[in-house]
Amino acid sequence: MRYLTIRELRTAAENMPFNKLIGVRVKRRHADGVTIECVMRDELRNTAGVLHGGVAATLADAAVGIALASHFGGRRACTTTDLKINYLSAVAQGKLIARSHLLRIGKKLCVGRVDLTDGQGKLIAVAIVTYMLL
Amino acid sequence: MRYLTIRELRTAAENMPFNKLIGVRVKRRHADGVTIECVMRDELRNTAGVLHGGVAATLADAAVGIALASHFGGRRACTTTDLKINYLSAVAQGKLIARSHLLRIGKKLCVGRVDLTDGQGKLIAVAIVTYMLL
Amino acid sequence: MRYLTIRELRTAAENMPFNKLIGVRVKRRHADGVTIECVMRDELRNTAGVLHGGVAATLADAAVGIALASHFGGRRACTTTDLKINYLSAVAQGKLIARSHLLRIGKKLCVGRVDLTDGQGKLIAVAIVTYMLL
């Protein structure tokens, strides 16, 4: 079995249309997950001028999906079945960084936890995401 | 107390930067919530070519936020504290419609349920979203 | 295929050890789910003297599990994979009633929503529960 190089993983993830619209960047690959990020820009704000909750949810979803692509070498199709995110603090500027940890890789279901931090390392949200292997 | 007209509500919601990027449209106001939608386009797709889970999460978040803006006449600032969404089916084309039902309007916390359907009325996701009044 | 009678369903559900400890009773079978309940007693209280959140979570879990037992005639083993509950109001006495609605019955995953009310019909919690068929 051949694994994806970090460059291949990055290309696959960053060219997914919605990830591209948001501006998702793959930063690192870890033993149990990945670190991805996006940079705040005006299009990602809500009425209060801070990062829209949907952007953080998108990053949480992507951080687990990309970790699974890395784990399976991109050879297993999968789809999100549930996502839960708790918002702890608002992000007004800078980066939003999502670090996923795969907690369970089953025959049908895979579960990951995602810690989302700002550029200063402050925890701003935490998520649990489930994917079903197809 | 003056309520927002549907036109004012629509203008406020649709001009929020991230809602605009996604293409959120406010369709109807109900006694207990709102109906909003977005139309599928290539930028909203994931690797599998279907609607990215982050778009559905964004619509769920927005459907409760806009319902609260309608309920409070836009005079109460609030922020999402938790969002949970279960994906039931994929959306390949057409519309994604989100109908929110406010279940609790408390002094601090407000909770809404959101049923997400495609253009044929098929239930494709269900969400529960909590907002904290600031 | 033979369906369970309501008596068979009741016997199976109410004799499950933990359901028995809590005092779960099966009240009605609906086209899309079931109604179950338990009666408040001192053992089910928390420090504040109201119903412990774990009891409501247990009822939510059971309401979907029993609905699936009813749907499949008790012939499909299944296990809870995720449960999310939002507490809207405290219950100090009387009944806790859980009405499940099966939203999706898939080949692998089944999802149900549960509305939990007190004896006066007040919504006190809402849950979404996923089961995996084994």
Next chain:
Amino acid sequence: MRYLTIRELRTAAENMPFNKLIGVRVKRRHADGVTIECVMRDELRNTAGVLHGGVAATLADAAVGIALASHFGGRRACTTTDLKINYLSAVAQGKLIARSHLLRIGKKLCVGRVDLTDGQGKLIAVAIVTYMLL
């Protein structure tokens, strides 16, 4: 401000009626949370003969509640507002151990993550629980 001794914390937590019914034991206090556990017994089983999901949900809820009692010295009343738990593996016997980590202690809302393991240290569930300070 006087903190609770571990003995006081244990007494308060273990005498809460529902915790007592389940058999919750407080094992350790950490800088950011607590470790609690319960021992499997027949009354806690479901139809499949393994630990009922409601027991794990109860432990998750309790692990965050007891961590907050420890943090605030038992002087702040609080109530669970949402709980989400993902079940990763079944527990057939032995202990269920819940280790909470307080992620956010706000003026209104407190959020904790709970890792649930069996007696061999295998991760069997993960939860996120929110409490509102009253």
